[in-house]
Every structure is written in structure tokens, then in C-alpha cells.
Amino acid sequence: MSRILIIEDEEAIAELEKDYLELSEFEVEIANAGDVGLDKALKEQFDLVVLDLMLPGMDGFEVCKNIREEKNIPIIMVSAKKEDIDKIRGLGLGADDYMTKPFSPSELVARVKAHLARYNRLVGSHLKENDIVEIRGIRIDKTARRVYINGEEKAFTTKEFDLLTFLAENPNHVFTKEELFREIWDMDSIGDIATVTVHIKKIREKIEFDTANPQYIETIWGVGYRFKI
16 A cells, blocks of 8 residues: 655645545555654655645755655645746756645545556666575675665675675585685685685674674684574
8 A cells, every 4th residue: 555645734635635545545644844744754654745835844845855865756746826936946856746726635636646656667667676685684685785784784895795695695505715715806815815804704793793602604613614594
């Protein structure tokens, strides 16, 4: 079910819009001030925003600008102001549509459906699902090159990320330092393989609860390392 955020200070109008959208099986939230609406839009997951122009706390232009800097969801701006300059400014700040009050709630529902359908077509045709490796609380997003440990993102250098990903994709396989050096650094073992040890240490500091008793990357003495599952 698509979630719609209505940012509107006139409660009667907001409730009417909400009723019509809910009749069309949308989930709807209302914010009655600009700053409150912006906070909800950025922190929560919505599929579309219906945004009034004249708001307490922060006007619709500023709200639109801030949402668009963070998210690409459709924004329908609504206002009693009929001047073309306001419409041009709103669309220039990233609004997808501009409706002048008064309008029929059924027209709003129709436009919401049209913008959601268009957005979903664009997203479906351009975005592929990220390639994820997930093992015991470690989530490696290979597409975005981001690592999360129990939901918390950790910063990894390029080689740290590559080394962790390689080991996690080959669990329970013991690799020598020479093998890891060739695989990640793409060089023969005549290089300084001590760099492997250094990188393993840095990775453990980021993913292990107790580096003295690692639960993920295990040292096989005299041989190398393996990722335990």
C-alpha cells in the first residue's frame, strides 16, 4: 500500500483529502506545519507528498527544496495562490505538479495515482535491486559499497571492503595471505603480504565484538584466514 504525506495547515482540507485518498486504498499521514512535515518526509518512508504552499514553521517552497535534496519521490504542490510566478517557482524547486485551490478531492486522487504510476514505471525501468551479502548481522551492499553491522553503517576503505566481501562470499574456505594478496591487490605474492594482516586487523576492529575472540574472520595459524558462518 502506497503511503502519502499531506502537509497542510488547514485541518478541514487535510482531513477531506485524507478521506478521499484512503477510500482509494492509500495510507495517509498528515502534518499541519512545514517544519513538522519536512521532518516526517525525511525520516519516514512515503511514496508521495501533497504539499501546501502557505504553512507555519516553514513555507512549502523551502519544504519542497529540502525534500528534493534528499529524496526523489513525487511532490504535488497545492496553493490558493494563482500567480504563475508561484507555479514556476514551485516546479523549479522540484515539485512534480501544482494544483490551485479550490480543487475537487477526486481530481487530487487522480493526479496522485498518475504521478505514482509514472514514478513506479521510471523506478522499475532504471533501478535494479542491489546485490546484497548478508551473514549473521553483517550486511554488505555490493552495489552501493556500504557495510552495516547489526544495522549500523561502518566506513570501509576500498581494499577493506573488497577483502571483507571476498571472504564473506567464500565462507569456511581457508585462504593463505598470498592468495588474498593476489585476489584483492591483483599482484603476485612478491609484494608485501603483511598488508593483508594489517587489513584483517582493521576489518576486525569494525565488525567484531571482541577482536581477541573473533566470531567472523578466524585465523588459521600457519595457513591464513577464513570467514566463519
